[in-house]
Amino acid sequence: MKRLAVNGDQAIALSWKQINPDVCASYPITPQTIIVEAFSDYVADGEVDTEYVCSESEHSSMSICIGASAAGARAVTATASAGLAFMWEMLYIAASMRLPVVMTVANRALSGPINIHCDHSDAMGARDSGWVQLFAENVQEAYDNSIMSFRIAEHMDVRLPVMNCLDGFIVTHAIESLTPMTDEQVKKFVGEYKAVHPLLDTKEPHAFGPFDMPEYYYEHKYQQAMAMNNVLPVIKEVSQEFEKVTGRHYDFIETYRTEDADYVAIAMGSTAGTMKAVVDDLRKEGHKVGCIKLRVFRPFPYQDVAKATEGKKAVAVMDRAISFGASGPLFADIRSAEFENRIHPRTVNYVYGLGGRDVGVEDLKTVFKQLESGSAKTINYLGVKQ
Amino acid sequence: MPARISVIMKPGTAKEYETGSWRSMRPVVDKDKCINCLVCWMYCPDNSVLVEKGELKGFRYSHCKGCGICANQCPKKAITMVEEGKE
Amino acid sequence: MISIKEMADVPVKLTEGHRLCAGCAEPIIAKQVLLGTDKPVVVSNATGCFEVSTSGYPYNAWNVPWIHSAFENAAATISGVESAYRVLKRKGKVQDDIRFVAFAGDGATYDIGFQALSGAIERGHQFLFVCLNNEAYMNTGIQRSGATSKGAATTTCPSGTCIPGKREFPKDITKIIAAHDLPYAAQASPHNWKDLIEKSAKGFEANGPAFINVISPCPRGWRHESAMTIEIAKLAVETCLWPLYEFQDGKWKITGESKRIAEGTKEKRPIQDWIKSQGRFKHLLDPKWKNLADEFQENVDKKWEELIKLSKQ
Structure with missing residues (x-):
C-alpha cells in the first residue's frame, strides 16, 4: 500500500x-x-x-x-x-x-x-x-x-x-x-x-x-x-x-549497536529515535556506545533486558517521569532486571523531558559522556535549570 | 467452588446461601383467615413466601429473615410472628 | 397489567439468599421494577448495599445478566452495554429484544453518580435508571447524602447539643432529571406496587432514557422496626413528603394516593406523623427544635403546592 x-x-x-x-x-x-x-x-x-x-x-x-x-x-x-x-x-x-x-x-x-x-x-x-x-x-x-x-x-x-x-x-x-x-x-x-x-x-x-x-x-x-x-x-x-504480513520486525526491546558497546542507554518512546542518531554520531567518534528501546513496559521483559545489559561497563536509564522520593519507575525495573546477571554494570538514572522539555542530540551526548567519565550521579536531572 | 476470574458464571447461586438463621421470629399463617391476596408475597424482601397456583403455601424458612413485613401488611391479620424455639 | 397471582408465577429475577438486612425495601422495589417487563433484561448496579448484598462471590442472587463496575458509573456502564447491544443487533450478532436497567442508591444517583447519569440521559441511551433512595450512605454506615432529609440524624450529621442533624434540605433530583427533558421520569413507592410496576413498564418502554426515584425505607438507618418498612413508605406518600408522580412527554401527572390527596378525597397527614415514626428524627420532638419541625412542614407544603401547579399546566 x-x-x-x-x-x-x-x-x-x-x-x-x-x-x-x-x-x-x-x-x-x-x-x-x-x-x-x-x-x-x-x-x-x-x-x-x-x-x-x-x-x-x-x-x-x-x-x-x-x-x-x-x-x-x-x-x-x-x-x-x-x-x-x-x-x-x-x-x-x-x-x-x-x-x-x-x-x-x-x-x-x-x-x-x-x-x-x-x-x-x-x-x-x-x-x-x-x-x-x-x-x-x-x-x-x-x-x-x-x-x-x-x-x-x-x-x-x-x-x-x-x-x-x-x-x-x-x-x-x-x-x-x-x-x-x-x-x-x-x-x-x-x-x-x-x-x-x-x-x-x-x-x-x-x-x-x-x-x-x-x-x-x-x-x-x-x-x-x-x-x-x-x-x-x-x-x-x-x-x-x-x-x-508487513516485513516489519518488532520485539519486546530493540537493541541498537549494543553488542560490542561498553556504554548503553535505555529509553522508551520517541527519545529512542534520537538516541539512535546520537549513538551513530558517537560511534563515528570512536565511542563504544549503544542503546536499547523498550517497547513492552508491562509485562516487563526482565530476561531480555538482563541479556542486553550483561557485561556492559555502565548503563543509563532514561525516565520521562518522576517518582518523588524514589528513582524513576523505569530505573527501578531495569536495575531489578540486571540483578539477574552475576556482574552488574554501574546503572544510573536520568530523569528528562518532563512537561515536554525538549531533549536534543547534545543532551543525550552528555548522558553518554557522563557514563564514560563516571561522573553521572545515581539520579540525574537532565537539562534542568538549577 | 474454584476461584475463576471475577465473574460468577452461574445465575441464582445465592439460593445456596441460607439466611434463615438470621431470624428470631418466624411467620406462621392461619389458612382459615388467609384469602390468598398475596400481598405478603409482593412485599417479601427475601422471596420467601411460597405460592403455588395462586395460593399461599407457607414460607421458605431456609431464607426468611423474619422481618415481619408479611404479618404487618396482611389485610386479614392471618400471619403472626412467633418467636423461634416456641410453638 | 397481569394479576398478582400471575406475577407470583413469573420466574424470579432476584433470588433469595441475598444478604440485605431483614426488612430492607430494596429487594422489594427491585422485584416490582423487574415485574415491569416480560422482555429479557440486563441489570447494571452501582456499588452500594444492593450490589454488595446480591453478589458476594460465589453467591449470585441474580437470574438475569448483571454487571457492577464501580460506585459512580452505573449509568455509564449500562450505556456501554446498551451501545454494544445497538451495534451487535445492527450486525445481526444479537437477536433478543433486550431491556436495560440500572439500580443505584441515592449516593450513586444524587451525588457521586450524578455526572454519569446526566451524561447518559443526555446521550439518549435506552435504559431505565432506578434510584433506591434510602436517603443516606447506608452501605458505609448511614452517612449524610444529598438526599438526606433536613433534620435527619446520620453518622456524619448527627444530632448534637448544638446541631440538630442535617442542616440542608435534600436536592430535588427527580425534577433535576426531568429538566433533561427525557422521555420518562417518575417518583414511586414500593407500598403502591401497582403504581410502581406500571411506572417501571413505562420506563422500560420509554424508547429512551427513563428515571424512577423510589423511596426505600431502611430499618437500620432510619431507626424503625423491620416490619414497618412498607408502612413507612406509605406514610412518606401520605404526608406528601414523597408525592407519587410522573413526568412524561413534558407533562406532570400526580398518581396513586397523591392524586387522591390532590383531589381532596384523601387526607394529607401532618409531617409530625413522619417525624414520630423514625428514630433518625427523634431529636426533633424536643421542643428546643420545634422551629425545625415547622420548617419541615412548610417545605413539604411548598413543594407539594409546586407539584400541584405543575400538574395543572
Whole structure:
C-alpha cells in the first residue's frame, strides 16, 4: 500500500477505521483529540459502523468500554494525562474483569502545574493496573502497535486490556511517513471478535464484577497475574505473524549497536529515535556506545533486558517521569532486571523531558559522556535549570 | 467452588446461601383467615413466601429473615410472628 | 397489567439468599421494577448495599445478566452495554429484544453518580435508571447524602447539643432529571406496587432514557422496626413528603394516593406523623427544635403546592 504523510493521531484513527471496532467511547483531551476527531469523521461518513459514544468524562469512557466489552463488543478508547488519571479506578476494574479493551494513550504530563506536553507520568501511574503497556517510537510503530494490540488483548490466553502509548505532540502531532497495511490485511490479521461469556447472552446469565471477600479476592488477583504471565509469548507470536504480513520486525526491546558497546542507554518512546542518531554520531567518534528501546513496559521483559545489559561497563536509564522520593519507575525495573546477571554494570538514572522539555542530540551526548567519565550521579536531572 | 476470574458464571447461586438463621421470629399463617391476596408475597424482601397456583403455601424458612413485613401488611391479620424455639 | 397471582408465577429475577438486612425495601422495589417487563433484561448496579448484598462471590442472587463496575458509573456502564447491544443487533450478532436497567442508591444517583447519569440521559441511551433512595450512605454506615432529609440524624450529621442533624434540605433530583427533558421520569413507592410496576413498564418502554426515584425505607438507618418498612413508605406518600408522580412527554401527572390527596378525597397527614415514626428524627420532638419541625412542614407544603401547579399546566 502506498505511503501516507500523517501524524501519530491520524495513524491511530486510521488503524481503528481498518479494524472497525463495535464501540468507541471517548472524551477529548490534548494531545489525543485528533484521534477521536478523525475517527468521528469516519463514523459520520459511514466508513465504519462503530457505535461512537461521546462520553461526558474519561471515567465514563472507560466505564462505557467496560460495559460494552462485557456485553460482548470490541471496544476502544483514547486519552492522555488527566484523562488517564481520571480513569484510574476503572483501569483496574477493566483488567480484573479480563476485558480486552484497547486504549491509545497520547503521553502527556500530569498536572500540576497544568501542562499539555509530553512525558510519561500518565502511563507510569497506570503501571500497576493490570494493563499491557506498549510504547511506540514513531508514527509507524504507533500504528503497528495499535493493530497488534487487538490481537494481544483478545488472545484467549490473555484477555487483558492493552494500552498503546505514543509520545504527546512528538509523535501524535508530527507528520511522518506511514506505510499502512491494506484494509484486507488488517481485517484478516485482527480477525472477527470473539466474545467470552457475554452479558448480552440472556439465556446464560453471568454476573460481572461481584463483591469479593478475602476468601476469593486474592485468587482472582492471582489469576490475573497468571494471565499477565502469558502476555510476552503472545506478543512474540503476534509480532512474528505481523512481520510475515508487513516485513516489519518488532520485539519486546530493540537493541541498537549494543553488542560490542561498553556504554548503553535505555529509553522508551520517541527519545529512542534520537538516541539512535546520537549513538551513530558517537560511534563515528570512536565511542563504544549503544542503546536499547523498550517497547513492552508491562509485562516487563526482565530476561531480555538482563541479556542486553550483561557485561556492559555502565548503563543509563532514561525516565520521562518522576517518582518523588524514589528513582524513576523505569530505573527501578531495569536495575531489578540486571540483578539477574552475576556482574552488574554501574546503572544510573536520568530523569528528562518532563512537561515536554525538549531533549536534543547534545543532551543525550552528555548522558553518554557522563557514563564514560563516571561522573553521572545515581539520579540525574537532565537539562534542568538549577 | 474454584476461584475463576471475577465473574460468577452461574445465575441464582445465592439460593445456596441460607439466611434463615438470621431470624428470631418466624411467620406462621392461619389458612382459615388467609384469602390468598398475596400481598405478603409482593412485599417479601427475601422471596420467601411460597405460592403455588395462586395460593399461599407457607414460607421458605431456609431464607426468611423474619422481618415481619408479611404479618404487618396482611389485610386479614392471618400471619403472626412467633418467636423461634416456641410453638 | 397481569394479576398478582400471575406475577407470583413469573420466574424470579432476584433470588433469595441475598444478604440485605431483614426488612430492607430494596429487594422489594427491585422485584416490582423487574415485574415491569416480560422482555429479557440486563441489570447494571452501582456499588452500594444492593450490589454488595446480591453478589458476594460465589453467591449470585441474580437470574438475569448483571454487571457492577464501580460506585459512580452505573449509568455509564449500562450505556456501554446498551451501545454494544445497538451495534451487535445492527450486525445481526444479537437477536433478543433486550431491556436495560440500572439500580443505584441515592449516593450513586444524587451525588457521586450524578455526572454519569446526566451524561447518559443526555446521550439518549435506552435504559431505565432506578434510584433506591434510602436517603443516606447506608452501605458505609448511614452517612449524610444529598438526599438526606433536613433534620435527619446520620453518622456524619448527627444530632448534637448544638446541631440538630442535617442542616440542608435534600436536592430535588427527580425534577433535576426531568429538566433533561427525557422521555420518562417518575417518583414511586414500593407500598403502591401497582403504581410502581406500571411506572417501571413505562420506563422500560420509554424508547429512551427513563428515571424512577423510589423511596426505600431502611430499618437500620432510619431507626424503625423491620416490619414497618412498607408502612413507612406509605406514610412518606401520605404526608406528601414523597408525592407519587410522573413526568412524561413534558407533562406532570400526580398518581396513586397523591392524586387522591390532590383531589381532596384523601387526607394529607401532618409531617409530625413522619417525624414520630423514625428514630433518625427523634431529636426533633424536643421542643428546643420545634422551629425545625415547622420548617419541615412548610417545605413539604411548598413543594407539594409546586407539584400541584405543575400538574395543572
